[in-house]
Amino acid sequence: MMSAAGRVARFTVLIGAALLLQVSVVAQFSVGGRIGDLLLLLAVSAGVNGGPERGALIGAACGLASDLVVQTPFGMSMLSTAVIGYAAGAASYRFVDGGIALRSLAVGLLSASGVALFVVFGWLLQLTYVTEGNVALVVTVIGISSAVLNPLVERPVRWGLLIRPNFAGNPA
Amino acid sequence: MAARMGYGPRRRPRIRLLLLVVTAAVLITIDLRSDGGVLTSVRNAVLDVLGPVRSAAEWVGRPIGDGWNGITNYDELAAENAELRAQLAEIESSRLQLAEIERQRQELLALLGARDTVADLPRVTARVIDAPVSNFERTVELDRGARDGVQLGMPVETGAGLIGRVVQVSATRSRVELLTDPNFDVGVRLVRSGDDGNAEGQGRGRDLEISFIELDTVVIPGETVVTSGFQGSTFPSGLLVGTVVAVEPQAVQATQRVTVRPAAKLDRLRWVSVILFEPAAPEPVVVDRTPEQLPTTTVPADVEADEGAAGRADTPLPNGSATMGVVNGSVAQRRAGRRSGRR
Numbered sequence: 001m002m003s004a005a006g007r008v009a010r011f012t013v014l015i016g017a018a019l020l021l022q023v024s025v026v027a028q029f030s031v032g033g034r035i036g037d038l039l040l041l042l043a044v045s046a047g048v049n050g051g052p053e054r055g056a057l058i059g060a061a062c063g064l065a066s067d068l069v070v071q072t073p074f075g076m077s078m079l080s081t082a083v084i085g086y087a088a089g090a091a092s093y094r095f096v097d098g099g100i101a102l103r104s105l106a107v108g109l110l111s112a113s114g115v116a117l118f119v120v121f122g123w124l125l126q127l128t129y130v131t132e133g134n135v136a137l138v139v140t141v142i143g144i145s146s147a148v149l150n151p152l153v154e155r156p157v158r159w160g161l162l163i164r165p166n167f168a169g170n171p172a
Numbered sequence: 173m174a175a176r177m178g179y180g181p182r183r184r185p186r187i188r189l190l191l192l193v194v195t196a197a198v199l200i201t202i203d204l205r206s207d208g209g210v211l212t213s214v215r216n217a218v219l220d221v222l223g224p225v226r227s228a229a230e231w232v233g234r235p236i237g238d239g240w241n242g243i244t245n246y247d248e249l250a251a252e253n254a255e256l257r258a259q260l261a262e263i264e265s266s267r268l269q270l271a272e273i274e275r276q277r278q279e280l281l282a283l284l285g286a287r288d289t290v291a292d293l294p295r296v297t298a299r300v301i302d303a304p305v306s307n308f309e310r311t312v313e314l315d316r317g318a319r320d321g322v323q324l325g326m327p328v329e330t331g332a333g334l335i336g337r338v339v340q341v342s343a344t345r346s347r348v349e350l351l352t353d354p355n356f357d358v359g360v361r362l363v364r365s366g367d368d369g370n371a372e373g374q375g376r377g378r379d380l381e382i383s384f385i386e387l388d389t390v391v392i393p394g395e396t397v398v399t400s401g402f403q404g405s406t407f408p409s410g411l412l413v414g415t416v417v418a419v420e421p422q423a424v425q426a427t428q429r430v431t432v433r434p435a436a437k438l439d440r441l442r443w444v445s446v447i448l449f450e451p452a453a454p455e456p457v458v459v460d461r462t463p464e465q466l467p468t469t470t471v472p473a474d475v476e477a478d479e480g481a482a483g484r485a486d487t488p489l490p491n492g493s494a495t496m497g498v499v500n501g502s503v504a505q506r507r508a509g510r511r512s513g514r515r
Contacts, residue, residue: 019222020222020225022305023222023225023226023229023303023305024225024226024228024229024233024303025229025233027226027229027303027304027305028229028230028233028234028236028237028240028303029237029240030237030240030241030244030304031244032244032245033304034307035304035306035307037306037307051185052185052189053184053185053188056185056188056189056192057188057192060192060195060196063196066306067199068214068215068218069215069218069219069222069305069306070305070306070308070309071308071309071310071311071340071347072306072308073199073200073203073204074199074200074202074203074211074215075195075196075197075198075199075200075202075203076196076200078192078195078196078199079192079193079196079197079200082189082192082193082196083189083193086185086189089185115307118308122308125200125204127308128354128375129308129310129353129354129375129376130308132354132375132376133307133308133376138307138308141307142307
């Protein structure tokens with residue numbers, strides 16, 4: 001049984017690595033000027049694999065990490081990512097035992113919903129630079145990139161959440 | 173699934189989510205209400221820490237990223253290439269004319285004994301880190317910061333014209349708010365008519381708008397717009413902003429709205445110059461005087477009775493209300509200074 005400090009250390013490593021990859025690697029690959037969101041993907045995957053509570057906690061931590069590097073008000077990413085992490089966990093019982101393709105599709109849809117939620121918060125806070133862009137393109141790029149990258153992210157997420165896969169390769 | 177059965181009462185996740193939502197709301201409120209502070213310091217520190225990583229990744233990944241962009245944005249790049257070729261031919265033909273105009277301008281400046289202030293200002297050349305961290309960026313990141321002399325509010329330009337102002341500075345990095353940003357405004361002058369106005373950003377990819385230009389001012393599309401550089405402005409005068417592309421009368425307000433296209437291309441910025449311009453100190457403001465310091469006037473009793481309680485403006489009253497004119501004046505000047513300071 002790993003101590004709480006050990007688990008926190010694992011989460012920190014996971015989120016730190018995701019942040020570094022986001023600002024260095026993911027930022028280089030844009031489609032129509034839009035990029036994927038690795039931290040959002042991590043939050044959704046944590047919810048899908050670990051349930052609503054872990055989804056919300058990891059989501060909040062991922063959002064905070066994201067808030068450190070973006071220009072939107074501090075806490076806005078935390079808010080949307082925590083909510084979508086929780087929602088992913090709450091909805092996961094429908095597809096968590098399905099195959100990787102189904103889970104990836106669900107992760108893509110949930111990530112797209114996450115960024116849409118972020119835009120709604122931006123609209124509520126009257127942040128025109130959040131709502132004025134091509135939101136549909138942003139939602140599409142994030143949804144597709146999350147679905148494509150999910151198989152690569154699941155294993156590190158399960159390592160971070162201490163979840164062992166069952167015999168079918170699905171999270172226990 | 174079994175692992176999730178041990179999470180405890182069903183309500184616990186909801187309560188935790190609620191706490192997280194409240195925490196996030198508090199952070200948002202603090203950030204929106206505070207000007208700078210701890211959160212900005214933390215963000216600046218992160219900007220410094222991640223800066224070298226981003227620079228290295230960009231150096232390694234740029235060829236790959238360019239290749240990727242070539243695949244995903246091929247049509248756009250081909251169109252841009254054709255447009256640039258056409259522009260190049262146009263520029264080539266006007267180059268000689270410009271050299272002659274510049275020579276004449278320098279002669280006129282010499283005759284007037286004036287200095288070409290914009291050209292004389294020191295600059296720092298900075299590389300744009302062209303890799304957005306998120307999809308909702310409103311700034312561009314530069315690889316120069318406070319160590320290189322960059323300060324908040326300094327104007328940033330390319331050779332083609334103004335692109336924005338510095339809004340965040342860490343030790344080694346800075347961020348620039350583009351002039352198309354809805355929060356951006358700059359005092360400008362229409363070169364032909366000499367009329368001044370305030371140009372405001374309208375959002376990414378859109379032109380700027382100058383409001384409240386009087387109806388009787390003749391504004392022609394194609395007219396050049398430069399910064400006005402009023403005293404206290406964070407921009408020097410004479411920086412090229414753009415050209416007028418449309419003029420629309422506003423009958424109700426008896427003004428006209430002028431649309432200005434930025435001279436500098438704001439997409440695909442690679443190298444920019446930060447103009448190390450520090451606004452001149454504003455005019456000394458009249459210091460508020462206390463009633464004891466004001467000159468006193470002895471008023472005969474009969475005159476005092478005639479004039480009643482209205483008194484004179486320079487007569488001190490016990491509650492200090494005689495200083496209202498001075499106080500209001502200085503407050504108005506300070507407010508005006510603050511307004512022009514933003515421009």
